[in-house]
Amino acid sequence: MKKMFSVLIAAITIFCSVFVASNINNITADESYATTYSVQDMVNLQKFILSELKGEDILDKKYDLNNDGTCNIFDICLMKWRLLNNQNIENNDEVDYLVAYFSRTGNTEKIANHIVNITNADKYEIEAKISYTDEDIQYTNSSCRANQEQNDKTVRPEIAQSIENIDTYEVIFLGYPIWWGEEPRIIDTFLESYDFSDKIIVPFCTSGSSSIKTSENNIKNLGISIDTQMSGRRFSSNATESEVASWIETLDLPTNKEETEAKLNIKIGENLLTATLEDNSSAKALIELLDFEPLTITLNDYANFEKVGTLLENLPRNDEQLDTDFGDIILYQGNKFVIYYDKNSWSFTKLGHIDNITKEELKNILGDDSVEVTLSILK
């Protein structure tokens, strides 16, 4: 059986290049393009083809990649292509931002996740070797562990796992909750564990109401070498991603190598428009969706101010009350792609804006009726 497997894989590999090259243009944009496949998926599909797995075993999997109603060798080819494509994208990433954070009840983690979404940073959770129980942080009990630690500036709770390759990061967002007006002592453990002499540290915290100031001074006075300690920021536990993005925009940081200058191409008939994308998780998800291949959708005219069409999958929403104008590209209700050629006000998500175009030019290109647009990503 092993031999048969190897023969099959060899056949697939040869077949892939020929098949993919000749058939890829026939593929319609489909939900499965947003699906990430693993080597295990390839194995599952191979087992299914070899009748080692039954149909019901793969029923809930999106293995019919070319949408022909059956899972066969063609789907393995596409899956392999997709897998290699993803690996290439990952390997090319030169990440130099890190979000390191400690969060006992999840508030700081939410902000950390926003920063990761906005900057494409890597994420590292600072976890205590002996984790903090609910009793440990019961601050109304004067002798709880957290209170004892905060009362003694020399305590250094041990960290469960060290971070690999800290040398690769230039900018480190450092997040923590405020405990008794200060950073939890485990943050001091973290700061004393590595060499930050060539790194930029950007502190951020969550708290009931206390400011970040005392903790910032504590970090400055730790006696460790930090290349640059930027001014930090306190957030409430329910701060939105756009609030966090507005803060990050004010920081004078070197550009993250992973941040992409990706532009959106919009082909309408013979016209090719280019749009600058927003720095939010919705635009990033659109880039991912289009990374695999262009998407053609029909946009219908609505209310004399927009052309709107449906995407095949939902993108993350960053809705806020906005005043749109011509050229704005909007995500509405998570799955409606909208091009504005006139003004409107509503709560939705801005994806980007069409570059260098006048209102009249845009109106002429879009016309009065429905219009077919092909979206692709230019890097």
Ligand SMILES: Cc1cc2nc3c(=O)[nH]c(=O)nc-3n(C[C@H](O)[C@H](O)[C@H](O)COP(=O)(O)O)c2cc1C
């Ligand atoms: C031991 C302890 C002490 C705290 N001290 C303060 C404080 O001095 N000022 C404040 O505004 N909030 C204080 N808080 C509230 C936390 O800062 C706040 O709930 C924070 O968002 C928790 O973050 P996390 O969910 O990431 O752990 C304290 C919480 C604990 C558990």
